[in-house]
Amino acid sequence: MSEQIDDLIKSHYAAGFVTDIESDTLPPGLNEDVIRFISAKKNEPEWMLEWRLKAYRAWLEMVEPHWAHVSYPDIDFNAMSYFSAPKRDEDRPQSLDEVDPKLRETYDKLGIPLHEQEMLAGVAVDAVFDSVSVGTTFRKKLYEAGVIFCSISEALQDHPELVRQHLGTVVPQKDNYYAALNSAVFSDGSFVYIPKGVKCPMELSTYFRINEAKTGQFERTLIVADEGSEVSYLEGCTAPMRDENQLHAAVVELVALDNAKIKYSTVQNWYPGDEEGKGGIYNFVTKRGVAHTNAHISWTQVETGSAITMKYPSCVLKGDNSIGEFYSVALSSNFQQADTGTKMIHLGKNTRSTIISKGIAAGHGSNTYRGLVRMNPGATGARNYTRCDSLLIGDQCGAHTFPYIESKNPTAIIEHEASTSKVSDEQLFLCRQRGIGEEKAVSMIVNGFCKEVFRELPMEFAVEAGKLLEVSLEGAVG
Amino acid sequence: MLSIKNLHATVEGKEILRGLDLDIGAGEVHAIMGPNGSGKSTLGHVLTGRQGYEVTAGEVTFMGQDLLALAPEERALTGLFLAFQYPVEIPGVSNMEFLKTAVDGMRKHRGLEVLDSVSFMKQAREVCKRVDLDQNFLKRGVNEGFSGGEKKRNELMQMMLLEPHLGILDETDSGLDIDALQLVASGINSMRDSKRSFILITHYQRLLDFIEPDHVHVLGAGRIVRSGDKSLALELEDKGYGWLESEAV
Numbered sequence: 001m002s003e004q005i006d007d008l009i010k011s012h013y014a015a016g017f018v019t020d021i022e023s024d025t026l027p028p029g030l031n032e033d034v035i036r037f038i039s040a041k042k043n044e045p046e047w048m049l050e051w052r053l054k055a056y057r058a059w060l061e062m063v064e065p066h067w068a069h070v071s072y073p074d075i076d077f078n079a080m081s082y083f084s085a086p087k088r089d090e091d092r093p094q095s096l097d098e099v100d101p102k103l104r105e106t107y108d109k110l111g112i113p114l115h116e117q118e119m120l121a122g123v124a125v126d127a128v129f130d131s132v133s134v135g136t137t138f139r140k141k142l143y144e145a146g147v148i149f150c151s152i153s154e155a156l157q158d159h160p161e162l163v164r165q166h167l168g169t170v171v172p173q174k175d176n177y178y179a180a181l182n183s184a185v186f187s188d189g190s191f192v193y194i195p196k197g198v199k200c201p202m203e204l205s206t207y208f209r210i211n212e213a214k215t216g217q218f219e220r221t222l223i224v225a226d227e228g229s230e231v232s233y234l235e236g237c238t239a240p241m242r243d244e245n246q247l248h249a250a251v252v253e254l255v256a257l258d259n260a261k262i263k264y265s266t267v268q269n270w271y272p273g274d275e276e277g278k279g280g281i282y283n284f285v286t287k288r289g290v291a292h293t294n295a296h297i298s299w300t301q302v303e304t305g306s307a308i309t310m311k312y313p314s315c316v317l318k319g320d321n322s323i324g325e326f327y328s329v330a331l332s333s334n335f336q337q338a339d340t341g342t343k344m345i346h347l348g349k350n351t352r353s354t355i356i357s358k359g360i361a362a363g364h365g366s367n368t369y370r371g372l373v374r375m376n377p378g379a380t381g382a383r384n385y386t387r388c389d390s391l392l393i394g395d396q397c398g399a400h401t402f403p404y405i406e407s408k409n410p411t412a413i414i415e416h417e418a419s420t421s422k423v424s425d426e427q428l429f430l431c432r433q434r435g436i437g438e439e440k441a442v443s444m445i446v447n448g449f450c451k452e453v454f455r456e457l458p459m460e461f462a463v464e465a466g467k468l469l470e471v472s473l474e475g476a477v478g
Numbered sequence: 479m480l481s482i483k484n485l486h487a488t489v490e491g492k493e494i495l496r497g498l499d500l501d502i503g504a505g506e507v508h509a510i511m512g513p514n515g516s517g518k519s520t521l522g523h524v525l526t527g528r529q530g531y532e533v534t535a536g537e538v539t540f541m542g543q544d545l546l547a548l549a550p551e552e553r554a555l556t557g558l559f560l561a562f563q564y565p566v567e568i569p570g571v572s573n574m575e576f577l578k579t580a581v582d583g584m585r586k587h588r589g590l591e592v593l594d595s596v597s598f599m600k601q602a603r604e605v606c607k608r609v610d611l612d613q614n615f616l617k618r619g620v621n622e623g624f625s626g627g628e629k630k631r632n633e634l635m636q637m638m639l640l641e642p643h644l645g646i647l648d649e650t651d652s653g654l655d656i657d658a659l660q661l662v663a664s665g666i667n668s669m670r671d672s673k674r675s676f677i678l679i680t681h682y683q684r685l686l687d688f689i690e691p692d693h694v695h696v697l698g699a700g701r702i703v704r705s706g707d708k709s710l711a712l713e714l715e716d717k718g719y720g721w722l723e724s725e726a727v
Contacts (some may be wrong), residue, residue: 425529426566430620432550433526433560434580434636435587444579448570448619 055173055183068339148193155191170253186220194229219250225260254289270305277335280307293319314343317351332365341370346379355386361397375412485536496700505672512697557643561633568620651685663688
């Protein structure tokens with residue numbers, strides 16, 4: 001680390017801030033010093049620190065958004081710590097026996113293999129499995145193909161120019177309140193670069209980023225698919241993820257250059273709070289992709305967790321003939337609130353977008369679809385198809401839809417279909433009278449409802465997603 | 479097989495069954511007839527455990543078990559089947575998936591090995607032929623877009639695959655033309671044996687031309703007011719229900 005930065009930081013410490021740079025965790029509070037600390041800790045290039053500070057200063061001028069159909073107590077941004085290092089091995093559980101039995105029960109129900117359970121529970125890696133061998137074979141294959149897949153922190157060390165070229169080009173620092181916050185304090189995330197004409201030889205999964213056993217609070221992910229390349233990326237896992245930090249504000253940027261294809265799949269089961277709705281994670285995410293000429297971006301998500309979700313994975317269909325897709329299943333049970341959807345912005349000619357949204361509300365949950373389809377003046381011959389279906393289970397839950405359509409091109413075609421249905425007592429009774437238990441019946445009906453979306457998931461995720469819904473709906477009936 | 483003693487049941491606060499007694503032995507076919515509001519469908523719903531029906535008095539023993547103490551799916555697994563009068567649609571769940579899930583459950587309960595998909599598919603297709611339903615329907619959602627007749631045949635198909643001990647047919651003949659009626663009747667007749675029993679709930683004696691009952695009962699004001707053999711049905715056809723109502727207490 002350069003002496004200049006070192007001095008700068010130490011001088012701020014003199015003002016009574018933090019004790020020393022070796023410390024692993026910052027006390028709560030957010031100010032420019034915190035950001036400098038984070039950047040210095042990661043040994044980031046100067047431009048990165050400036051980029052963060054610019055975002056922070058913009059954030060200070062911005063107002064927290066309250067237009068979503070969700071309600072929650074005000075967030076105190078100064079009550080959070082913005083940096084904590086990964087746990088040392090001595091502090092981790094030494095085996096699964098030390099892990100919360102309820103958590104283990106859920107892992108078992110989801111059919112997660114033992115060694116994966118160990119990894120998810122944060123058991124000391126050395127005591128687990130040969131992570132080196134798993135990582136090695138995988139990395140070798142990618143290296144041979146020329147694919148870069150590493151953490152953003154590593155990318156800033158090894159490929160800073162690539163990061164600099166694309167970071168913030170899809171989601172600028174000032175895009176929205178939480179994106180600005182993320183830009184200022186992002187902890188880590190994935191960086192992916194696929195070279196021209198390369199079809200990535202395997203599906204990339206955050207699971208394989210061995211360095212990051214714990215998902216960050218402010219994750220920043222950047223995926224760049226160069227001309228003619230293809231990649232499929234999987235984020236998240238079915239296992240319930242707990243975190244001491246309540247607020248999760250991630251940013252994901254996708255860049256699909258000419259003729260490239262990016263498929264981004266998410267299965268998310270952040271801790272949703274208890275049956276009373278207490279605790280639980282707030283998941284406020286900005287995800288967006290830019291598709292150039294003939295490019296293709298596809299978002300698929302299965303969201304069953306979080307106490308409050310606000311996310312709108314979007315596509316900017318910049319290049320002619322580009323395609324954007326959004327397939328989503330969002331479940332709100334107990335007291336969860338989800339306001340989720342997508343934005344398809346058609347700029348180029350003959351651009352196409354497809355939106356299939358399946359919202360399921362159960363218990364006292366509230367599920368909202370919010371979508372925007374915009375056809376700009378240049379979107380000649382563009383076409384959108386949207387179908388938004390809601391399923392209600394029980395009579396204490398709510399489903400809402402806010403579709404926005406803006407068209408400034410008379411040749412663009414926009415189709416919107418919506419339906420709301422209830423799992424009826426008659427349907428459940430028919431199943432039960434055939435010997436099928438109530439919970440199995442609900443899960444069968446819900447799976448049938450979500451089929452179209454599950455079909456778009458990479459296979460192993462699809463199986464997990466089905467099981468995840470089943471587990472998430474337990475106790476939601478009756 | 480089935481023994482009902484002094485059954486009283488209310489729906490939405492109104493008492494529909496008022497002390498119904500009925501005994502059904504193995505291998506027997508009983509027809510239950512009666513005017514609208516007499517409680518015919520209510521009997522089927524109470525026996526199968528449908529929500530919204532409250533049993534206020536009485537006992538029901540089925541296969542030696544206290545039926546009223548069991549949940550609907552448990553009653554089904556014990557071998558009780560109800561062919562609905564108005565089968566409901568379940569879009570999104572294919573008939574095949576629905577049938578396999580139900581049959582798998584039944585086989586497990588009976589200690590039998592679960593069939594693999596291919597073997598089951600074969601069996602399902604054979605039964606399809608027997609009830610004259612197109613095999614493509616297996617891929618469609620449960621009862622989705624089915625005509626009335628097709629729904630009734632789907633009920634029959636499910637009964638054939640689940641092989642219940644007691645099949646209750648709730649006005650299965652309603653809405654069927656003669657050909658469909660004959661098909662359904664021959665399907666039921668093919669399932670008759672010394673161990674399996676049926677309760678045919680019907681308005682009209684027409685069905686009984688094709689399925690010969692061992693006993694005929696007439697429901698009036700929530701209880702059985704008259705029992706006899708098949709000739710009783712013919713008498714009703716001739717005289718109507720009014721004749722019995724004047725005799726009911």
